[in-house]
Amino acid sequence: MKIRDTYLLKKAGDSYFLFPVGQNAVDYKHMLELNGTGYFITTQILNEITYDELLKKLIAEYEATEEDLPILRRDLDIFVYQLREREILE
C-alpha cells in the first residue's frame, strides 16, 4: 500500500488533512480530514508498506493486546477501504 502522489498530507492546528492535488484537484476530489489515528496510519503509508507491517506498527503504537486486535483490525480495514474508495491509495 502507498498513498498516491496526487494527495498531500498537511497539519493545520490540531487537525490533519489530505489535500487533493494535480489531476485529483481538477477532478474535484475532496480533501479528507483525519483524526490522530488516521494521521498515524497515513504517515506510515506515505511509503510502500504491506497490510501486515502496518498492522504491526499500529499494535506497537497503541500497545494493543490480543483482545484489542479484532477491533484494531476492523478499524484499519474500514480506513483502508475509505482510502481505496477515494482512490487515495495506489
Place this chain on the structure above:
Amino acid sequence: MEIDYFKIADLVLLLRDGKDYLQDAMWDFVCTENNEPDISVTVIQGGWEKDYPEEPLINDRLLWIYETKEEYIVRYRTCANIECYVNRKFTGESMIYLKQKSETSKKPEDLERNEMMRTIRDIFFFHMLKMGRIAVHSASFIYRDRVWLFSALSGTGKSTHVSLWHENGYPVEDFNGDLAICYVKEGMAIAASAPWCGTSEVYCNKKRKLGGILFLEQAEENSATGISVSTCMVRLAARCLTPNWNRELMTLNLNVAEEIAPLIVSGVLKCNTAPDAAVEAKGFIDGHCSIGA
C-alpha cells in the same frame, strides 16, 4: 520588439509583443518601471514546433498540462489564437505561443483578447505563487480602510451579497468582483486587486491591509460565526485560484494560506439574499474591528 511594464500586487510584469491583445483593464496597471521585472511574458507568433511530452501531468476538459525538468507546458484543447504557453520553473519567465501569425491589418477580436488576458492571468498566478502570493476566489470591497473578502463557489451569491452592502448604504468601495491577490508583507496581510475580475467588470488598481474573509453559505436564516485559524487556512487554500498542479505548488498555496490565516478575521456567513444578510455580516466585521483586529 514592443515592451510594456505592469505593476500588480507589488510585482512588475514585463510583456513583450502582446500589447495588441490586452483589454483596457490591463492598462490601468501599466507602469514605467524598467528595472529587473519579477515576471516576464513573451508572446511568440506561430512559433511552437516541438512535440508535446507523451504523458500529461493533468488532463482537463479545457487543457493539458505537461511537466518537464525545466518547465510546465500548458496546451489548450480549444483556443482561437493560443496554441500553448510555457512557464519556466526556475525563473519568472513564460512564453505564449500563438497559433498563427496575425496579419498587421487585422485587429484582435474580443475572443482573442479574452484568451490572452486569461493566459497572462494564469501565468502571473503561477509565478506569483512562488513569490508568496495566492489568488483567492472572492468578491471584495474596502470597508474601514481594509479589504474584506466574501468567498464561495460560483453561483452561491458573492456578488449578490456585496450588492446588499451598497443597497444598505454602507460606506464600502468595490475592490474586485472575482478575486483578490493576498500575501504577507512586513508582518501584515495585504490584499491587492488585479485587472482580472471574471465577468464582473469590478476591479481597481489598489491594495490595502486585508481585514478578513467570510466564507458564504446559502441559508434561510442569516448568521455569522468565527472560525479557527486552522479552519481558515484550510478553507482559504481550498478557494485558491493559484495552481495546485502538483504537491510542490499545493504546498506553496497552503504555506501562504497558513501565513495569512492568523493575521485576519475569518468566519462563515450563512445568509440569504435579504438586506439583513449584510446587517449580519457588518455586525460581525464591526465586532472584530472594534476589539482591535
